[in-house]
Amino acid sequence: MEHDVISRLRTSMRAEGLDALVALSTDNVTYTAGFLVPSHALNRFRRTITIIAGEDFAAQIVVNVEEALAQERSRFKRLRAYNQFTEDPADVLADLLAEAGVSQGRIAIELDYMPAQDYIRLVERLPQARFEECRDFYAKARMLKTDDEIERVRQVGVLTEQVMAEVLGMVQPGMSEKDVGRRIVDLTLKAGADSVIYQVGSGERSGITNCKPTTKVIERDDVIRIEILAEQDNYRSNVTRTAVLGAPTSEQKDIWAVLIGARDKCRAMLRPGTGVPELYQTYVDACRGGGIEPTLKFLGHGIGVSIHEEPYLTDTRRFALAANMTHTMEPLYMMPGRMGFHVEDMYVITGDGHERLTGDIVPNDQLIAL
């Protein structure tokens, strides 16, 4: 009995007339195989590849050091381990595609990920095959989560917001941004996450979009932005809070009110059928109406096996929200050299509306005053 994710992909392949589907990226291999090969994300010289073809062909290629773990964890029963020093992964892939009987077929493969050198070899080996991109195919398939996936996203989201509550509870003037970062790592792993990424920016540094924590000491009256991205069982969270170490000024409160007003207008539109460009435009107009030019070119992004996936909530995504999409909304406004404001929570679109996955544990309708 093949896993739900694989059989759904097979059905979609049939509908599009594809003979084979090949994943090479960390996200799509993890999505299909159901587990992350540890060296995949860290070491690009070790390829790991999944292949779904025809009626029932399904196989995964891994470097030999990962074979034992793959046997234990992979949804693919057929594994082909290869020696990274003596075999060319493109040849191994060509062999399996030939075995699957698709040497002359339509093969959807991640050309936006596969190194040029590998592709050149693959085409040499299978000159009759018609290779095409599959970024949109995977994006569409992964946008609609299974119930099991929604649960996982919910779980890691809630875990992250709980950590955020604890972290905000212990921030004091005199601590450095790196001190806060260390606590984030500690607490997030203790809470059961498998890995974590984070940003911490205080004072002027809160106005830098990707603010890695530094040795800067946090001071009274600083604005502080904390973003936590946790990962549990390959599913991701992304939660951000902005706080002030003291009483927010009226300027800060006004800016915050605009961002939250924009967010809430957008929340009211979160249901199946809402056009993504319309949602994004509502956000932009609401910000501009309050005198703020939003810093990012998107309101939010899908979240699942990867941190950023479809649907990106921006004007170029011309489709509608649909049930079982999980995504963030993150109004963000940077004032370089002064301060920055960012709020981010996670949502799932339901049959007739939406559910807020984060936002109950650390409410943020007002700027958090510490």
Add this chain to the structure above:
Amino acid sequence: MNRDVVEKQMSALSECGWDAMIAISPENFTYVSGFVVPSPSIFRWRHTALITDRDGGTSALSVDMEETTVRDNIGDTEVRVWREFDDDAMPVLADLIKDCGLASGQIGIETDYLPARDMDRLKSLLPSVRWEPAQGQFNKMRQRKTPREITLLRKLSRLTDQALKTALESVSEGSTEMDLAGALTAAIYRLGADQFRLMIVATGERSQYPNVGPTMRKLERGDLIRLEIFGMQKGYHAGICRTAVVGQSFAEADRIWTNLTACRDIVMEAIKPGVACREVYAKFLGKFEELGFAPISFVGHGIGVFLHEEPYLGPDDSSELEAGMVLGIEPLVYAPGRFGLQCKDMVTVTESGCELLSDVTDVSSLFAVN
């Protein structure tokens, strides 16, 4: 900008007869520029690249999200920005290449990194450019470390080793793996690392799993602990692993450890300029075979801006060691179903032999945790 690396590139370009080479993988961008751009390793489509020409002139491509980081760190170099949601990176890169006067040149680019689709795009936008795979040149340059790099890696190796020691000293029977992880991350940041990768906390029966992180498992008397981390500074890695035992050690663990440390000594003895990698591996195998466990496929590898670089100390590598190389050496044993032990160190190849860089922890016996 690492001028010492740019000079190496100029020699390489002159030797190959190329007009320019482009660093586009995150690690090679860091190798030339001297700093890390955070998101392209996670979001691989956010291409950020550095062009170096025969005269040592440099020009950079950056995704808009990372523009501030790139501009602030790159020094006196043109930065051409492409917008993640509006542009495709390749046409912007092609224009930059033309503006550098290279539209008909011979240009090296990493075909083992650049995705096939992007390579095709670049080829059609610049039909008069003769493209060459540059990864071989980059790998060659990176193997022989400059004095600057060796100084950095020596410091980084020591602080990483110290962090592991401090972490092991801080726990005892009843502590959890999370406590150990927290202590290690706190120490490594306090000692000056700016990042870390692949922290492995594997205790008791979990010590049999190669790449696992910490859980809430409590340390018990007789447990083996495999503790490993790659400390990072400015994009460089130092990977070190220490093995400890909780309370009194046991005969089999001591027998294995004695052999592993003997293997370590044999490997360090064998390492000198002119020796073939496979010869070092053969000497290791000669000693390791006495234990009766399955050997790993390589006992060491280059390390620098990436966790694993050439050369590999394995049976398939006939290349010769050279002074200035920095290697990780890592004899290990996995006893499936039971436990694992590893001793991983950083060394540099000197004119006459080998210098141990990770010289803080005494590994003559298993580290004692009480």
